[in-house]
Amino acid sequence: MSTQTAPAPLGTPEKQITLPFSKAWEISIKSIKIRLGRSLITASGIMLGIAFFSSVRTVVLFPITQTGAAAEAARSRHSFLAIMALLVCFVGIMNSMLMSVTERFREIGTMKCLGALDQFIVTLFIIEAGIMGLFGSMFGWFLGWLIMVIPHLFGGGARDLNGAFFSGSMVQCVQSIAIGLLITLVACIPTARSAAKMPPAAALRSEI
């Protein structure tokens, strides 16, 4: 084994290569698995926020019993609730992303010592957040939907669950997942990017 790498010729130092996405994927999956408990908590946070959102939205799919001004008021109350749900969801997710990046400053610093580019670190966090965002939103939508549908069913509203209702639900399912993913990524990317930009010495100093 030779430990003497030839020194780079003067003036033309070599550059670090960009790694394939599959490598980042592999590392991210490993790190979700080892932190399964914490990953599940983060994903549940996303799930609950989206469940709130989805329940508010599902109600809209049931036939409106009120008329005129009352219907108008109900509609705007629902919009307000949906926006509140998203805000709560955003703050919750932002908090979990900050936590999950901050508690791994040392890991980030270590990877940079081993030759990781900043972009690679950000990619790792995007993959992790993306997976948690995807599953959290999916289950969240379903949970919110169930919470609304089951009481409606027992309340004798079975005939409201027609084809239009189910196709509306599918549209909302896609919407919920898209919104959940978007919120997760918006919360994750700036946090991960600023952590990845830190000089390794600063990242390694953190005592967490």
Added chain:
Amino acid sequence: MAANEYVVRTKGLVKEFRMGEESVRALNGVDLDIKRGEYLSIMGPSGSGKSTLFNAIGGLDKPDSGSVFINDVDMAQLDARELAYLRCHTIGYIFQTFNLLPSMTALENVTLPTVFAGLTTDDGIERGIEVLNLVGLGHRLHHRPAQLSGGQQQRVAIARALANSPSIVLADEPTGNLDLKTGEEIIALLRELNKKEGVTIISATHDYKMVDVSDRVVWIRDGKIAKIEERADIELAVGAIKDETEL
């Protein structure tokens, strides 16, 4: 050859930390030339600036002024990708706190730098096993850091530092978290790698056991080099220290 005699040179390194009103000069004009293949210890009391110097030499933090040359390349001239290449290929790092990734096994930890170097998975694993054998951990390939003792974790960290065959291994208090006997084993291992593999070892420490094996010892105090001792002086000094500690 003359141009290559020094693997690391620092010129007038200054690093200041500001904490509110007060500012600390952690490095206050450090000029140091480190020879290829030597075992150099940087000794000094806690807070004397050893880690700050370690970070500057390793490209982990930028000095406020002064320069670091690695293989005659000025580190300040490197862009992000060149700096990452340097950290990946030219320098291996060892820390007091080991800094292994907890989610990965010993082998995966050691293989990680080879991934960043662009080796294929098979080549990386082959190399990982080779260096883990070298540090005497060939039988602990698939253990996670939490399942290893402190000394074993530090061996994994040493193997990881060697994975891409760097010309320099930088260590910051590598024995700081280890008991006396384990610390001695780690020092012996570093010395052996230095002798056998010819890798330059630069180790910040306040562990006097390290003095024994060093080719040169740089004593720093308040961010300045107080004195540099050669092997010959050290043999005398070690005697004196041993006398002192026996008192």
